[in-house]
Ligand SMILES: NC(=O)c1ccc[n+]([C@@H]2O[C@H](COP(=O)([O-])OP(=O)(O)OC[C@H]3O[C@@H](n4cnc5c(N)ncnc54)[C@H](O)[C@@H]3O)[C@@H](O)[C@H]2O)c1
Ligand SMILES: O=C(O)C[C@H](O)C(=O)O
């Protein structure tokens with residue numbers, strides 16, 4: 001493949017120490033198809049590539065490919081033949097296992113004939129079985145356990161099953177069920193998946209990263225478990241979130257499973273229920289904060305670069321508010337990173353708002369927006385709204401003036417008696433007397449858009465919704481808090497209390513709603529899952545490090561563009577979940593093009609055809625061949641038969 005030999009101004013060197021003979025054999029094979037990477041500078045003592053010591057901005061060259069091979073314990077590889085693992089090992093390896101889809105020829109050649117039932121199944125038949133199996137469970141947590149078990153057994157099948165049934169499976173691997181799974185992680189935890197790095201590991205973070213059996217990690221989702229969805233501090237049990245997010249990296253954007261690494265940083269938890277729970281899986285101590293915490297995160301970021309290279313993406317997820325903003329400011333532009341709760345959420349919400357303009361006939365700047373909550377999600381969205389309004393020609397101060405924020409103390413106003421406004425909130429503080437409740441703010445300000453992201457379930461009371469309906473022909477109501485129990489209102493409540501005129505979206509899914517005149521409304525899911533997979537795919541394909549907010553606005557615009565008139569007519573501001581994989585490719589394409597246009601892409605040369613390059617890098621859910629290719633050797637000799 002032409003682009004597999006492209007050079008990247010970054011580090012992509014592989015630490016080969018943990019590669020076994022099989023992967024070396026695979027590597028040799030792939031090297032015949034790829035130009036060899038130039039030797040990396042070596043550490044005098046360890047003779048390992050000194051990747052962490054390369055400069056961020058300096059020109060680095062190495063072979064770039066998202067196809068780099070590997071064999072690890074949990075990952076997928078491409079399921080192809082060039083592995084010297086034994087047949088039994090391949091049956092146990094989730095990335096290579098095909099279960100009953102191994103052909104008789106493969107079973108015989110691999111020495112596993114007889115270990116499987118005689119019948120050979122197609123992958124399609126296996127997908128059908130998955131459907132039947134999961135439907136037998138009523139409890140969503142059991143469905144979650146089933147799906148994670150499938151992932152542990154057979155990755156290709158898992159991703160095909162989830163990818164072909166996104167709207168049914170996403171609520172299980174993702175919100176809302178993943179929230180429940182995190183709360184019960186001590187119960188659902190079965191097999192190692194991801195890395196736990198604790199405060200006790202300070203000084204040894206790189207060694208822990210080296211314990212991960214995959215060498216070609218391109219994307220990490222990391223949490224410290226302090227704000228898991230709207231459920232608060234779940235400590236080490238937050239691991240379900242990076243696992244779920246990365247499952248969507250593959251299912252929704254084709255980023256290869258073995259290139260994804262979920263990480264939980266365990267510095268303790270302040271959740272007494274967790275600390276008292278005999279099943280709790282993390283450190284039994286209260287959260288460490290201050291310099292110790294910061295040093296651990298700094299060491300982690302440096303270790304990621306040293307182990308996996310400068311272009312390894314680190315997505316921060318579900319950190320507590322103060323750390324989320326601080327760490328984003330500290331690392332953005334310097335490391336390949338973004339904060340999903342601030343930036344990804346901003347993009348998905350602004351995409352929904354841009355799409356809503358086609359229903360209301362307004363400009364974004366014509367709206368008055370009230371936020372319930374002034375945290376990561378709300379402030380991220382508010383800042384991106386300002387950027388989008390400025391792009392419409394509205395001066396910044398005027399744009400900020402159209403945005404009102406309500407936090408736990410009421411409307412954010414200047415000279416708040418309690419004080420305590422941080423710099424982010426200060427920028428939206430209004431010059432007016434304090435207003436305590438959301439209901440009063442809605443009555444006073446008469447917003448056209450009401451956005452909830454404060455994890456206060458039911459905060460949009462019927463009377464608040466009725467006021468939105470009374471003040472607007474088409475009120476826009478976003479109940480973004482997750483999981484479902486934290487949603488500000490249900491879709492039904494939004495429709496019922498506004499004479500079915502509300503334009504509604506929610507972070508967690510709600511069922512379709514039938515209107516009085518028999519139309520079916522399908523509320524869209526305003527969840528950053530529409531953004532982060534495609535964004536990550538674009539970042540990796542371009543070798544982008546500085547994920548600045550112009551990329552977020554671009555992603556929002558790209559997503560809004562995909563929304564069809566039919567979607568809007570059905571009441572959805574987002575494309576159907578069934579199309580979400582196509583959304584990811586379109587978003588990735590915009591990201592890659594913009595990265596080249598702004599000189600921020602480091603993968604060289606630029607692709608001739610961006611979309612086909614992106615697609616060529618994506619994971620194939622279909623099984624590969626388990627047997628080596630059979631070809632004439634020497635060419636005029638009779639065909640070699642492996643059996
Ligand atoms: N749909 C999505 O894609 C998406 C993305 C990110 C976050 N979220 C959800 O948004 C919620 C908040 O996340 P966050 O990262 O912004 O959290 P955060 O902790 O940073 O912010 C929460 C905010 O809510 C405010 N708040 C608390 N109690 C309040 C009350 N009674 N009235 C008004 N405001 C109150 C706090 O003052 C704070 O400003 C969570 O439920 C999370 O799951 C959804
Ligand atoms: O995880 C989600 O479903 C969205 C978001 O990242 C959140 O924290 O709620």
Ligand SMILES: [Mg+2]
Pocket residue numbers: 229317318340341
């Ligand atoms: Mg999150």
